[in-house]
Amino acid sequence: MRMSALRISQLSSATGVPATTLRFYESEGLLPADRSANGYRVYDDRARQRLAFITAAKSLNLSLPEIKLLLRVWEKDSCAAVKAELGPAIESHIAHANESIAQLTALRESLTDALARLGDTPDAPTPCNPDCTWLISANTAVGTA
Template sequence: MSMMRISQLAERTGFPATTLRFYDDAGLLPAGRSPAGYRLYGEDAVARLTFIGAAKHLGLPLQEIAELLAVWESGACKEVKADLEPRITARLDDAQQRIAELSSLTASLHAVLEHLETLPDRDQPCDRHCGFLNSPRPAATAVEEALEASRQVPEQETERWRGAPVACSLTGGQMAERAASWRTAVEGAERTPVPGGLRLTLPADRTVTVAGLAAAEQRCCPFFDFRLRLDGRVLHLEVRAPADAADLLAELFGPAA
C-alpha cells in the first residue's frame, strides 16, 4: 500500500499539517510511523478527512465527530444516518436560538439608535438631561414582558377589542405600508381557523417583529385582538376581530386554510 507523509496528505487534501497533527493527537486521524518516526497515512486518511471536514462544516464538536467516526467505520450507512439525525436536530435547535437572540439584539440596537438620533446635540458634559441614561428598554425585554403580561391578564380584560369601533387611524399610505410589513412578517405561515379569527404558526425568530407589529396595530386599530404564544421553535399568533372587520383581517393576515 502506498503511504503518504504528512506534507503529502496536507497538499492533497488542503488541510494544514498542523491540523493533521492535532487530529492525530485527538484520535480522529491515527497515523502510522516510519522507522525514522515520521507520520505515515494511507488512502483511507483522505476519505476520513473528507468525513471530518463535512462534520465540522455542520458545526459538530470534535467529541461528537469522534463518536460518529466510530459508527462510520464499523456500521452500515443506515446506522450513520440514525446516529447523525439527532445530532443535526440539536445543532438546528441551537442555530434557531442564536437567530432569535440575534434578531432581538438587532431590534434592540435599532431602538437605541433611533432614540439617540432624536436627542439634541449639547456642548455640556453628559448628564441625565442628555437622555443617554434614559434610553428605551431593549426591544427583546419589552417583548418578553408583553408575552408574560398576556399570560397574566384576566380573561375579561382581554375582550376590550370586541366593543372597539371598526375604524383605523392610519392614512391610506400608512395602511399600505403596514399591510406590506404584515405580509412579510407572516409569509409562509401555517393558518388555522379559530373562533373569531385565525391562528398563524411561524418560526420563533420572528417573535420580535410580530410583537412589534401587533402592538402598533392595536394602537391604530383597537378592534384587533392579538395573542402570542411561544412553543419551542415556533410562534403561535392568534388574531381575532369583530365580524364587521372580517374582510380586513383576511386582507392583512390571509384566509384560513
C-alpha cells in the same frame, strides 16, 4: 486501487488541511497515522476518507466529541447507523442555530432602536446623563427584562 502512503505534508497539500491540524486530529484520536521506518507519519486512503468525513462534520459545526463518536460508528457500522447518530446531532444544531438567530435578531432590533434614539438625542454641550433619550429606552428595557 490503493493510493500510496502520503506523508503529513503531502496529505496537507492534497486536502488543504494544515499539518498542524492533522497533528491535532491525531492527538485527539480522530485521525490515526501509521509511522514509517524513519518515524514519519503516513496516511492511506482510509485516512484521507476519514479526514473528508471530519471536514464535512466540522462544516456542520459538530464538536470534536460528536465527530469522534460519529467516526467510531462510521468505522465499524453501516451507513444507516451513521445516519441514526447524525440525524439527532444535526437536529440539535438546528435548534441551537434557531436560538442564535432569535438572539441576534433581537440584538439587531435593539441596536437599530438605539441608533435611532441616538440620532434623536440633542447635541447638548453638557456631559451625558441617565436622562439621555437613547439611555432611557435601553434602561427601561433592562428594567423590564
